[in-house]
Amino acid sequence: AQRVTQPEKLLSVFKGAPVELKCNYSYSGSPELFWYVQYSRQRLQLLLRHISRESIKGFTADLNKGETSFHLKKPFAQEEDSAMYYCALRATGNQFYFGTGTSLTVIP
Amino acid sequence: EPEVTQTPSHQVTQMGQEVILRCVPISNHLYFYWYRQILGQKVEFLVSFYNNEISEKSEIFDDQFSVERPDGSNFTLKIRSTKLEDSAMYFCASTPPGVYEQYFGPGTRLTVT
Numbered sequence: 061a062q063r064v065t066q067p068e069k070l071l072s073v074f075k076g077a078p079v080e081l082k083c084n085y086s087y088s089g090s091p092e093l094f095w096y097v098q099y100s101r102q103r104l105q106l107l108l109r110h111i112s113r114e115s116i117k118g119f120t121a122d123l124n125k126g127e128t129s130f131h132l133k134k135p136f137a138q139e140e141d142s143a144m145y146y147c148a149l150r151a152t153g154n155q156f157y158f159g160t161g162t163s164l165t166v167i168p
Numbered sequence: 169e170p171e172v173t174q175t176p177s178h179q180v181t182q183m184g185q186e187v188i189l190r191c192v193p194i195s196n197h198l199y200f201y202w203y204r205q206i207l208g209q210k211v212e213f214l215v216s217f218y219n220n221e222i223s224e225k226s227e228i229f230d231d232q233f234s235v236e237r238p239d240g241s242n243f244t245l246k247i248r249s250t251k252l253e254d255s256a257m258y259f260c261a262s263t264p265p266g267v268y269e270q271y272f273g274p275g276t277r278l279t280v281t
Contacts, residue, residue, distance in 0.1 A: 096272075103171075103259075103273065103275070148211075153216075154223050154268075158203075160209070
């Protein structure tokens with residue numbers, strides 16, 4: 061069965077500190093993984109996807125197939141990074157599985 | 169920049185009533201989706217829709233649910249006979265051709281009393 065696990069519901073870091081939001085997945089096929097972000101009172105929006113290997117707003121995420129992980133990292137957290145972050149997996153076809161989300165608070 | 173829109177923003181209905189949630193996807197997008205999020209829980213995939221038919225659906229999407237694209241712009245989710253446990257935020261999303269980047273609507277909060 062396809063699963064996405066985000067073990068931390070809440071995460072607080074100080075401004076300027078590194079941040080890592082964890083995501084593990086379970087999928088028998090070749091995974092396609094995404095990070096979505098939801099800022100306060102805004103809609104869900106795509107942050108980044110593993111196939112494009114890009115850095116958005118200083119965030120990066122590397123797919124580690126051996127550890128079945130897709131952790132989101134940023135070396136220096138900013139206050140504006142405070143938001144809800146969701147890891148998502150696209151299964152074959154067009155079905156998506158979301159994790160439960162991690163609420164990140166960056167303390168000034 | 170074009171956005172996915174959803175109406176209404178909040179719908180209150182009585183148990184057993186039919187409800188229709190409406191979405192207008194971005195105009196050149198090809199795939200459309202409905203998700204729900206029960207308060208405090210994860211975003212759950214309900215259904216994807218392509219070329220005027222359902223392409224994938226989850227176990228949640230049973231016979232009580234249906235989707236339609238009645239006029240080439242709207243994309244609707246109908247729940248035939250609502251239950252208390254249908255209370256949730258319902259999100260619509262769409263993707264442009266060739267990519268799986270989903271653009272989400274702001275959601276409709278459905279409250280079943």
